[in-house]
Amino acid sequence: xxxxxxSSHRLARxxxxxxxxxxxxxxxxxxxxxxxxxxxxxxxxxMFCIGxxxxxxxxxxxxxxxxxxxxxxxxxFTRISARTDSSAxxxxxxxxxxxxxxxxxxxxxxxxxxxxxxxxxSSGGVRVDVGRHAILIRPWPHPDPFEVxxxxxxxxxxxxxxxxxxxxxxxxxxxxxxxxxxxxxxxxHLTGLLHTLSxxxxxxxxxxxxxxxxxxxxxxxxxxxxxxxxLHLGFDIPMPAGLNERSKLEAQxxxxxxxxxxxxKLEGVVVFADESNIHSLEFFTEAQKVDWVGxxxxxxxxFAGFEESPQSGIVHVHDGRVEARENHILxxxxxxxxxxxFEPQVxxxxxxxxxxxxxxxxxxxxxxxxxxxxxMRAAQNRRLEWANFVLNARxxxxxxxxxxxxxxxxxEWANPEDGSTPDIKAIVRSDQWVKVLGNCGxxxxxxxxxxxxxxxSKHPNKWILDESLEIIVPAKSTPWPRRPxxxxxxxxxxxxxxxxxKHGAGSRVSSGKVRRPKRKQDQTNVS
Amino acid sequence: xTKDRRYGNFSLLTSFGLLLLFLCQQVSLAAVHHQRxxxxxxxxxxxxPVGRLKVFVYELxxxxxxxxxxxxxxxxxxxxxxxxxxxxxxxxxxxRTMNPEEADWFYTPVYTTCDLTPNGLPLPFKSPxxxxxxISYISTHWxxxxxTEGGDHFFVVPHDFGACFHYQEEKAIERxxxxxxxxxxxxxxxxxxxxxxxxxxxxxxxxxxxxxKMQSRFIPPSTPRSIFVYFRGxxxxxxxxxxxxxxxxxxxxxxxxxxxxxxxxxISTQHPSTYYEDMQRAIFCLCPLGWAPWSPRLVEGVIFxxxxxxxxxxxxxxxxxxxxxxxxxxxxxxxxxxxLDKILSLISPEEVLExxxxxxxxxxxxxxxxxxxxxxxxAFHQILNGLARKLPHDPQIxxxxxxxxxxxxxxxxxxxxxx
Numbered sequence: 034x035x036x037x038x039x040s041s042h043r044l045a046r047x048x049x050x051x052x053x054x055x056x057x058x059x060x061x062x063x064x065x066x067x068x069x070x071x072x073x074x075x076x077x078x079x080m081f082c083i084g085x086x087x088x089x090x091x092x093x094x095x096x097x098x099x100x101x102x103x104x105x106x107x108x109x110f111t112r113i114s115a116r117t118d119s120s121a122x123x124x125x126x127x128x129x130x131x132x133x134x135x136x137x138x139x140x141x142x143x144x145x146x147x148x149x150x151x152x153x154x155s156s157g158g159v160r161v162d163v164g165r166h167a168i169l170i171r172p173w174p175h176p177d178p179f180e181v182x183x184x185x186x187x188x189x190x191x192x193x194x195x196x197x198x199x200x201x202x203x204x205x206x207x208x209x210x211x212x213x214x215x216x217x218x219x220x221x222h223l224t225g226l227l228h229t230l231s232x233x234x235x236x237x238x239x240x241x242x243x244x245x246x247x248x249x250x251x252x253x254x255x256x257x258x259x260x261x262x263x264l265h266l267g268f269d270i271p272m273p274a275g276l277n278e279r280s281k282l283e284a285q286x287x288x289x290x291x292x293x294x295x296x297x298k299l300e301g302v303v304v305f306a307d308e309s310n311i312h313s314l315e316f317f318t319e320a321q322k323v324d325w326v327g328x329x330x331x332x333x334x335x336f337a338g339f340e341e342s343p344q345s346g347i348v349h350v351h352d353g354r355v356e357a358r359e360n361h362i363l364x365x366x367x368x369x370x371x372x373x374x375f376e377p378q379v380x381x382x383x384x385x386x387x388x389x390x391x392x393x394x395x396x397x398x399x400x401x402x403x404x405x406x407x408x409m410r411a412a413q414n415r416r417l418e419w420a421n422f423v424l425n426a427r428x429x430x431x432x433x434x435x436x437x438x439x440x441x442x443x444x445e446w447a448n449p450e451d452g453s454t455p456d457i458k459a460i461v462r463s464d465q466w467v468k469v470l471g472n473c474g475x476x477x478x479x480x481x482x483x484x485x486x487x488x489x490s491k492h493p494n495k496w497i498l499d500e501s502l503e504i505i506v507p508a509k510s511t512p513w514p515r516r517p518x519x520x521x522x523x524x525x526x527x528x529x530x531x532x533x534x535k536h537g538a539g540s541r542v543s544s545g546k547v548r549r550p551k552r553k554q555d556q557t558n559v560s
Numbered sequence: 561x562t563k564d565r566r567y568g569n570f571s572l573l574t575s576f577g578l579l580l581l582f583l584c585q586q587v588s589l590a591a592v593h594h595q596r597x598x599x600x601x602x603x604x605x606x607x608x609p610v611g612r613l614k615v616f617v618y619e620l621x622x623x624x625x626x627x628x629x630x631x632x633x634x635x636x637x638x639x640x641x642x643x644x645x646x647x648x649x650x651x652x653x654x655x656r657t658m659n660p661e662e663a664d665w666f667y668t669p670v671y672t673t674c675d676l677t678p679n680g681l682p683l684p685f686k687s688p689x690x691x692x693x694x695i696s697y698i699s700t701h702w703x704x705x706x707x708t709e710g711g712d713h714f715f716v717v718p719h720d721f722g723a724c725f726h727y728q729e730e731k732a733i734e735r736x737x738x739x740x741x742x743x744x745x746x747x748x749x750x751x752x753x754x755x756x757x758x759x760x761x762x763x764x765x766x767x768x769x770x771x772x773k774m775q776s777r778f779i780p781p782s783t784p785r786s787i788f789v790y791f792r793g794x795x796x797x798x799x800x801x802x803x804x805x806x807x808x809x810x811x812x813x814x815x816x817x818x819x820x821x822x823x824x825x826x827i828s829t830q831h832p833s834t835y836y837e838d839m840q841r842a843i844f845c846l847c848p849l850g851w852a853p854w855s856p857r858l859v860e861g862v863i864f865x866x867x868x869x870x871x872x873x874x875x876x877x878x879x880x881x882x883x884x885x886x887x888x889x890x891x892x893x894x895x896x897x898x899x900l901d902k903i904l905s906l907i908s909p910e911e912v913l914e915x916x917x918x919x920x921x922x923x924x925x926x927x928x929x930x931x932x933x934x935x936x937x938x939a940f941h942q943i944l945n946g947l948a949r950k951l952p953h954d955p956q957i958x959x960x961x962x963x964x965x966x967x968x969x970x971x972x973x974x975x976x977x978x979x
Binding site: 162163164165166167168169170171174175176177180181183184186187188190191192194195196198199200201318 | 593729730733780781782784785786788804805806809810813814817818819821822823824843895897898899901902904905906907909912913916
């Protein structure tokens with residue numbers, strides 16, 4: 034039972050609960066001022082206090098219900114004047130008292146209004162109404178589809194105006210070349226990419242090369258895209274499981290895509306939008322600035338050993354010569370001092386202070402368990418991703434391209450005689466002609482999410498399970514190499530291993546090379 | 561032959577003229593970045609007050625101003641910091657005069673909002689006594705107060721309800737404006753029509769918002785504005801008014817109840833670290849009243865180009881005689897809050913773009929800020945402009961020697977104690 038004390042105390046205490054410097058002097062002062070107001074009021078207060086004690090906290094609801102029932106029935110809104118939840122327990126009495134006070138004040142206001150002299154101490158003038166107000170809620174407080182539509186038109190108009198005022202003046206069409214194949218994570222990657230490409234403000238031609246031929250699953254995804262032109266081409270060779278072979282096949286598929294651009298003589302900016310990349314819209318506006326060949330920085334997410342900086346640091350490759358690793362001492366000191374934290378790795382161009390391209394940052398992962406680090410040679414074998422480069426479509430035209438002479442012709446770079454994989458960097462004769470985009474490579478405009486399920490992991494068609502699964506066996510390893518040499522802290526729960534390895538009981542990757550895991554005993558058909 | 565040539569010349573001229581006309585039209589139709597603001601009193605936003613008035617700053621003992629700052633430096637960063645910054649500005653301003661005989665206005669630097677609780681909220685309980693003590697000090701040490709009984713003096717009172725010196729509206733109304741300040745000009749953040757605490761002739765200023773903090777968080781203007789309505793703040797003041805109905809006169813609770821599941825309304829009580837960036841990605845920013853009708857959200861909305869939706873009946877916005885707020889913001893009556901989505905979505909796109917152009921005007925943004933260091937057109941200058949507009953003084957404010965108007969014993973008994 035709560036002690037019944039003067040309402041003015043409650044009133045003051047209500048507001049000053051959070052203010053610790055409450056002056057008791059003030060409280061007594063105010064209560065002193067209120068005493069001569071009305072005995073009748075005190076009496077009513079006592080009656081209601083007793084009533085509350087008996088009836089409990091429903092007194093407020095009951096009385097306000099009574100009050101509401103005498104109000105205007107044509108009121109379109111439900112007036113909630115009391116909320117009965119447990120947190121209201123401390124405030125019930127004082128709220129009711131305040132309601133009383135308000136009505137009293139209203140009454141006195143009414144009489145004051147008629148008083149025409151100079152009001153030295155007026156209780157609020159004409160329209161000030163301090164006291165409890167109703168919380169107005171309309172009968173159906175949910176969004177109305179027509180209003181939502183209007184709002185979207187408004188947003189679209191505002192964004193159009195923004196583009197006109199601040200956006201880039203160039204609007205070359207974008208040609209996005211993507212390689213894909215049906216697998217567990219295709220849905221994850223492709224959905225993000227298709228939505229990104231659908232909202233780019235310029236016309237987009239999307240060339241999708243699918244390994245293993247055109248399939249219905251991929252076509253189902255692609256039907257959701259809103260692009261200017263969509264081309265779904267099939268490549269008959271199925272995608273291999275190993276990473277190195279995969280990248281070789283992808284390179285060949287991209288060359289096929291470029292061959293299509295060449296054949297149709299498409300105009301615009303060619304972007305290698307890998308499906309496992311996360312693009313920011315700024316990337317597509319930056320890509321407009323390219324003249325012939327441009328380079329951007331790609332951030333890497335989820336590479337092996339991301340919980341600390343990789344041992345190799347940054348390796349600069351200068352026209353074939355690999356420079357020694359820099360800042361060895363600094364790096365060691367930093368490692369000793371710092372707790373393990375995520376440091377994003379960036380692959381891309383690097384500039385000097387004048388903005389000229391001087392080298393490339395290349396991703397060089399930590400050496401894997403048991404592998405002797407091959408030193409410079411390993412770095413030399415690394416190549417830049419195709420996603421690092423942005424081309425003018427005319428650069429791959431065979432005729433009428435008017436390409437400058439420092440761009441190799443199609444036959445030279447795209448079909449190398451020795452049968453090696455075509456490298457996009459080979460399209461220019463020397464690095465100096467490459468234009469560096471994104472604030473000289475400092476701004477990372479796209480991210481490569483290196484997360485993949487096992488090559489042979491199964492997934493239900495369209496991710497809908499028709500019947501419940503009978504046997505579920507966790508897969509144990511992923512195509513990406515898992516364990517680096519050193520680990521300072523246990524790995525945080527991150528998609529570094531892909532969903533297929535959540536229950537992996539620590540399968541060891543014995544040699545450095547990615548190998549096909551021995552899974553004959555694990556092979557279970559999950560249909 | 562000549563006739564043909566003349567005809568050819570004539571047609572050439574007309575076609576050239578038409579081309580010029582066409583080009584001119586194109587230029588005028590091209591997207592305009594921002595628009596000049598012409599207020600209700602003309603283009604007064606860009607007026608320069610220097611040379612139009614002179615202000616004398618009283619030297620008060622440090623217990624009225626500096627001591628408070630030493631005790632609690634938080635006074636310089638909270639939203640009531642205007643009183644400290646106006647003092648600093650006037651001390652270094654060219655309108656300051658050391659000769660009180662030639663001064664048009666007199667400024668008394670007393671920091672009444674610097675008595676903070678551990679939480680950082682100012683306690684106004686000692687403020688009336690402090691103000692009284694300051695006024696008695698200046699009236700005994702200088703003859704200028706008694707000359708007009710404060711008619712040419714101005715005070716900065718940025719608290720919740722101005723010179724009523726209380727945070728609770730009922731109590732503030734009961735107290736009314738401090739009787740000794742009855743004849744002075746008050747520079748305050750509170751402004752509501754037909755309210756006791758807004759004295760006739762007061763200058764309403766925006767609350768203090770840290771300029772460097774906001775200006776360091778700009779994002780590129782080409783970032784598309786994709787949020788329709790944005791608001792972050794309390795809907796129910798659970799500590800003081802858990803059931804709702806008192807806080808914000810129920811308006812904030814109505815916003816929450818009606819629009820909590822509306823995808824167009826990005827409203828929440830969680831304060832994100834990207835608050836300023838989010839405002840720049842929003843088209844409308846709600847500025848509902850709280851315990852008092854004014855809030856720093858208005859300033860933030862103007863700085864970040866988000867159209868303020870003001871939900872506070874009878875509010876008087878800062879510098880209302882210089883800034884045409886009806887053209888810049890959207891005013892929604894508190895009883896219309898349940899229809900807020902309809903009201904906002906039915907605003908025509910041209911009107912929205914017009915408002916955004918007005919907001920993009922740098923003069924507008926400048927007028928809302930108390931810039932450090934001071935810049936032309938900022939809030940300090942707007943205050944001086946407001947004071948300059950009140951000149952020349954009405955000769956009636958000058959009292960005959962020996963005449964007194966103010967009653968020094970007026971007011972609650974607690975205020976009369978010396979400080």
